[in-house]
Amino acid sequence: xxxxDAAAAAAxxxxxxxxxxxxxxxxxxxxxxxxxxxxQCPPTPFRHPALVIFAGDHGIARTASTSAYPPEVxxxxxxxxVTGGAAANVLARQMGATVRVxxxxxxxxxxxxxxxxxxxxxxxxRRSCGSIDREDAMTLDETAAAIALGRALTHEEQSAGADLLxxxxxxxxxxxxxxxxxxxxxGTDAATVTGRGTGIDDATLTRKASAVAAAxxxxxxxxxxxxxxxxxxxxxxxxxxxxxxxxxxARGIPVILDGIVSCAAALVAERLSPGACxxxxxxxxxxxxxxxxxxxxxxxxxxxxxxxxxxxxxGALLAIPLLTAAxxxxxxxxxxxxxxxxxxxx
Amino acid sequence: xxxxDAAAAAAxxxxxxxxxxxxxxxxxxxxxxxxxxxxQCPPTPFRHPALVIFAGDHGIARTASTSAYPPEVxxxxxxxxVTGGAAANVLARQMGATVRVxxxxxxxxxxxxxxxxxxxxxxxxRRSCGSIDREDAMTLDETAAAIALGRALTHEEQSAGADLLxxxxxxxxxxxxxxxxxxxxxGTDAATVTGRGTGIDDATLTRKASAVAAAxxxxxxxxxxxxxxxxxxxxxxxxxxxxxxxxxxARGIPVILDGIVSCAAALVAERLSPGACxxxxxxxxxxxxxxxxxxxxxxxxxxxxxxxxxxxxxGALLAIPLLTAAxxxxxxxxxxxxxxxxxxxx
Numbered sequence: 001x002x003x004x005d006a007a008a009a010a011a012x013x014x015x016x017x018x019x020x021x022x023x024x025x026x027x028x029x030x031x032x033x034x035x036x037x038x039x040q041c042p043p044t045p046f047r048h049p050a051l052v053i054f055a056g057d058h059g060i061a062r063t064a065s066t067s068a069y070p071p072e073v074x075x076x077x078x079x080x081x082v083t084g085g086a087a088a089n090v091l092a093r094q095m096g097a098t099v100r101v102x103x104x105x106x107x108x109x110x111x112x113x114x115x116x117x118x119x120x121x122x123x124x125x126r127r128s129c130g131s132i133d134r135e136d137a138m139t140l141d142e143t144a145a146a147i148a149l150g151r152a153l154t155h156e157e158q159s160a161g162a163d164l165l166x167x168x169x170x171x172x173x174x175x176x177x178x179x180x181x182x183x184x185x186x187g188t189d190a191a192t193v194t195g196r197g198t199g200i201d202d203a204t205l206t207r208k209a210s211a212v213a214a215a216x217x218x219x220x221x222x223x224x225x226x227x228x229x230x231x232x233x234x235x236x237x238x239x240x241x242x243x244x245x246x247x248x249x250a251r252g253i254p255v256i257l258d259g260i261v262s263c264a265a266a267l268v269a270e271r272l273s274p275g276a277c278x279x280x281x282x283x284x285x286x287x288x289x290x291x292x293x294x295x296x297x298x299x300x301x302x303x304x305x306x307x308x309x310x311x312x313x314x315g316a317l318l319a320i321p322l323l324t325a326a327x328x329x330x331x332x333x334x335x336x337x338x339x340x341x342x343x344x345x346x
Numbered sequence: 347x348x349x350x351d352a353a354a355a356a357a358x359x360x361x362x363x364x365x366x367x368x369x370x371x372x373x374x375x376x377x378x379x380x381x382x383x384x385x386q387c388p389p390t391p392f393r394h395p396a397l398v399i400f401a402g403d404h405g406i407a408r409t410a411s412t413s414a415y416p417p418e419v420x421x422x423x424x425x426x427x428v429t430g431g432a433a434a435n436v437l438a439r440q441m442g443a444t445v446r447v448x449x450x451x452x453x454x455x456x457x458x459x460x461x462x463x464x465x466x467x468x469x470x471x472r473r474s475c476g477s478i479d480r481e482d483a484m485t486l487d488e489t490a491a492a493i494a495l496g497r498a499l500t501h502e503e504q505s506a507g508a509d510l511l512x513x514x515x516x517x518x519x520x521x522x523x524x525x526x527x528x529x530x531x532x533g534t535d536a537a538t539v540t541g542r543g544t545g546i547d548d549a550t551l552t553r554k555a556s557a558v559a560a561a562x563x564x565x566x567x568x569x570x571x572x573x574x575x576x577x578x579x580x581x582x583x584x585x586x587x588x589x590x591x592x593x594x595x596a597r598g599i600p601v602i603l604d605g606i607v608s609c610a611a612a613l614v615a616e617r618l619s620p621g622a623c624x625x626x627x628x629x630x631x632x633x634x635x636x637x638x639x640x641x642x643x644x645x646x647x648x649x650x651x652x653x654x655x656x657x658x659x660x661g662a663l664l665a666i667p668l669l670t671a672a673x674x675x676x677x678x679x680x681x682x683x684x685x686x687x688x689x690x691x692x
Binding site (some may be wrong): 017018020021022023024025026027071072073074077079080083085086087089090091092093125188198199214226247287303304305306307308309310314318321322324329330332333338339340341342344 | 363364365367368369370371372373376388406414415418419423425426429431432433435437439440441504527544547551558595649650651652653654655656666667668670671674675678679684686687688689690
């Protein structure tokens, strides 16, 4: 559990700083959360944010064409992450975050990254996954292996010094299983949780909503078993992300959630490890309706709302300066006493 | 006028980057604005943001007690800015912005800053100002001098290398003239534009709304003459800020607006220099209702909405990393061609 004493100390310290009580709005709440997850007051800015991007393909994208882009884009974008050209790379450089991309279930020939970084694909769970409107995404063994991979990645990032984790996603079609999981775990109907993803047209949206509805029917019986649920209507990449998020809270590492895919994994992780969400904040509000449904269910209010719908961890990365601002104001501002400023009760 | 060709080039370049069109949401709009105000595509991050804090006292705070804090806090906070202990100082350090505080009309004895930085008070227009519910804030000559001071400050900041300006405010009672100006210039009634400022109770809010209503009556005849309007129901600090903002657009320097006080000055500056608002973005949405009314009138949609109500430029400073992110993604991301990623039309 986050440290309640540190949180109380932070809330008390806020009242001594040279500003009207509450005038820094949600920055003050954020500073309290930082103290709680760091177990200290004042907090320090996070020095080693780490973004892990979970890449995978989805059978549903081929069978039902639920995306505006062809599946080969997943592998191409994995290469783009490795060479530093994606939006997440640019923002991570700005924010001082490391980027690691992991091929969990990309639909590409072995060796496709040999020329740039073969390690990225070395731990692949399987190639793509089943079309969840009609078949399971993967076996229970594969699901367990994917969750274990995610947990191992958390451990590895922590060992490398990470003090803040972000889960990014890359996978053509991945908003279909994400919407399915969120629909099931929040009790929201398929039409409501289905969004336009990369920017699909009306006909594709209708097809996608049907696929989500079919997948939700297939997953309904598995609601009480997170592993079975992921096997039926999830995907290897989302299962790995679930393990990563659950392990982060188990290890006391704070997390910034990103968009719909990380929100779906977060809902499942909260089922695996109730209370895990105390270690998380929501970086931004994606335009995907399912992301908002998930955040409401997790009682998380996003920090940024700028109409992003890219994934990759981009919306979470944008929130990092707000954490630095929250820590900085709580740590560095003068107090009424130290600055000789008259408080309202004087 | 901002550069339309650079803006068009930016919008075109966004379509070539390795992401679905529009997936970075308002970061894409921001990148287009940056290219327009910089006259180049791609843009560069702003390297020298400069915050000028306009400090002044307000007769209304003494006669009608419209604030939760006593007027002597203004001078105390000016000293706090000089010694670097205020929230704006902390955030400016984080964002790489310079901070300059100018005593435009503080109600303090001459020499109160002699021990730390007498230059801050060397250009004071007058000591405090009239209580605008019953008398003019200042003379027309004082108003002209205050506007000229603001214009000179813009010139000085530009000469010192500033490529982005922020107007911050400090002054117990300053939300009363700000709400009055915004009420008049947006045609909104006093009850709607009057907010809780530093956190006033219900009785003070009622008193403040009456003061705003009386001031709006006094100012109504001056609506078409910005200088007369400022003299009647503004204040020296807001007049200086108005000159600063008008001069920034005249010189082609972009601005991030902050909360209610900078929004009030911006509305007047737009009257002085129609079209000035093309050079501005809104950093955040203050909890003060008048700030939102002003932004709506200026057709500006704020970037951050975290419940801040501190002023000082804090909400504008928080938006700087979003500009850096907008410039970085447009400048540094790989294109579909360069990264060998398949576009949706392929």
